[in-house]
Amino acid sequence: MLVTLVSWLVGLAAAYLAVGLVFAVAFVTRGAGRVDPVAAHGTWGFRLAILPGCAALWPLLARRWARGERAPVERTPHRDAAGPAEGAP
Amino acid sequence: MGLEYRAVGWNRQKKLYDLTLAAAVAVYLAAFVGVGLALKPNATAETLLIRAFGTAAFALLHVILSIGPLCRLSPRFLPLLYNRRHLGVTMFFLGLAHAALSIVQFHLFGDVNPLVSVFTSNAHYGDVADFPFQPLGLAALVVLFLMAATSHDFWLHNLTAPTWKALHMGVYVAYGLLVMHVALGALQAERSPLYVVLVGAGLAWVLGLHLYAAGREAARDRAGVGPAAGEEVGDGFVDVCAVDEIPDARARVVCAAGERVAIYRYGGRLAAVSSVCQHQNGPLGEGRVIDGCITCPWHGYQYVPETGESPPPFTERVPTFPVRVRDGRVQLDPRPRPAGRPAGSCSVKGAP
Ligand code: HEM
Ligand code: FES
Numbered sequence: 001m002l003v004t005l006v007s008w009l010v011g012l013a014a015a016y017l018a019v020g021l022v023f024a025v026a027f028v029t030r031g032a033g034r035v036d037p038v039a040a041h042g043t044w045g046f047r048l049a050i051l052p053g054c055a056a057l058w059p060l061l062a063r064r065w066a067r068g069e070r071a072p073v074e075r076t077p078h079r080d081a082a083g084p085a086e087g088a089p
Numbered sequence: 090m091g092l093e094y095r096a097v098g099w100n101r102q103k104k105l106y107d108l109t110l111a112a113a114v115a116v117y118l119a120a121f122v123g124v125g126l127a128l129k130p131n132a133t134a135e136t137l138l139i140r141a142f143g144t145a146a147f148a149l150l151h152v153i154l155s156i157g158p159l160c161r162l163s164p165r166f167l168p169l170l171y172n173r174r175h176l177g178v179t180m181f182f183l184g185l186a187h188a189a190l191s192i193v194q195f196h197l198f199g200d201v202n203p204l205v206s207v208f209t210s211n212a213h214y215g216d217v218a219d220f221p222f223q224p225l226g227l228a229a230l231v232v233l234f235l236m237a238a239t240s241h242d243f244w245l246h247n248l249t250a251p252t253w254k255a256l257h258m259g260v261y262v263a264y265g266l267l268v269m270h271v272a273l274g275a276l277q278a279e280r281s282p283l284y285v286v287l288v289g290a291g292l293a294w295v296l297g298l299h300l301y302a303a304g305r306e307a308a309r310d311r312a313g314v315g316p317a318a319g320e321e322v323g324d325g326f327v328d329v330c331a332v333d334e335i336p337d338a339r340a341r342v343v344c345a346a347g348e349r350v351a352i353y354r355y356g357g358r359l360a361a362v363s364s365v366c367q368h369q370n371g372p373l374g375e376g377r378v379i380d381g382c383i384t385c386p387w388h389g390y391q392y393v394p395e396t397g398e399s400p401p402p403f404t405e406r407v408p409t410f411p412v413r414v415r416d417g418r419v420q421l422d423p424r425p426r427p428a429g430r431p432a433g434s435c436s437v438k439g440a441p
Contacts, residue, residue, distance in 0.1 A: 002208070002209050002212055003201060003209050006205045006208045006209055007201075007202065007205050010202060010204050010205050032243070035247065036243065036246060036247055038093065038094060038243075039094055039243060041093045041094075042093065042094035042095070042243075043093070043094070043095045043096060045095060045096025045097070046094040046095050046096050046241070046243070048096065049096045049097075049241050050241050050243050050244070052234075052237075052238040053235075053238035053239045053241070053244060056234070056235060057239070061247075071246055071247040071249070072249055073249065074249035074250050074251050074252075074367065074370075075249070075251060076251070076348055076363065076365050076370075077346055077347030077348040078346055078347075078348050078350075078363040078365065078407075078408045078425040079363075079408055079425075079427070079428075081346045081347070081424065081425050082408040082424075082425035082426055082427035082428075083427050084427060085406065085427045085428035
């Protein structure tokens, strides 16, 4: 019973990461530069360094890439009170 | 202030830091195995390595957890903070080595999947003393992985600093899990009580240091906002302090609009910016003006005081606040100006 349940969960996690890994390879070679222009000129070492994180957080990055969105600007009490920045990229 | 991402932005200081770290880890592992073999000649290499890696990771975690509060207590510890992320990644790999060897040693040769076996080999989930301690270690490892995997500046920028910091607060979750992992493991193996005593001492140190630093910080916040500060003086401005209370190239920090504001004095002028660095939300107000730029004490990001913008080609920007001087006193308009519409600066003499 426990073995069956845990086997399922481990299988689910493995599937999630397998999809993530395939996505991550595509993302670090193409998508990263779209979502974050600075990454367009990133070195290969950089692409390798972010690969595991891309495999883990792929739903977030996939959504951003698909919608053509850029990285958001952080929210702090001061930024909220100041309103939108001018000339924001 | 990234212009281009690299795997590691090494410079002289970071190289020195990483070399010291690598040497310390190597010496520790060698000493652990050496002393272990001397004391128990019939211990196997696997067992000693499992313990060497596990204790090295756990000890390093204590160092990592101490750096934050130590830096709040004294700027002398800031060099440790500068490259703290490399400590975290190193700790993850030490923990991974311990976990991988443990799985090989205890789970590889059964008839269930080794990862499943970590959860099921001991199924006493209802028992406090006999609670399975290995899944706790695995859960901690997952948290440590997430933090190590998102340690690059790319993640700071793409998750934004507040989200990134919230994620990295997971280090406390990992620590809690590991305290139980080690304590239960030692209890169940009926290992020397020294293990439990050491874990307890570590826990007392980490908790004590955090509480002490938080207390000191709260006291400083109360003292920092002087009696007159915050009082309205007309046109929406509030009184802050006498001009002479701010040393040159340094800031006075006050709380306004729900967050800290840094009012900098530099070469006869004053300017105020939000004290939250856009990199990792470091305390901008605790930095100094170097080469005409406010320089963050954590990793050295720079901002022009009048505009709150990083000098080109960098693109970081923080909100700014109008300041003025009346009768030798600094006054602040606590309504932040958005990035791109800078509040400017004023002369310490009172003229605009
Ligand atoms: C899949 C994950 C993990 C597994 C299967 C695992 C397994 C084990 C086992 C079997 C022991 C007892 C070893 C013995 O008595 O000789 C142990 C102890 C210990 N573990 Fe883990 N562990 C995991 C993750 C971690 C992590 C991530 C850390 C630290 C970052 C850690 C730190 C320790 C420490 C400090 C001890 C006590 C020292 C020792 O007896 O080796 N463990 N672990
Ligand atoms: S927080 Fe990293 S430079 Fe300011």
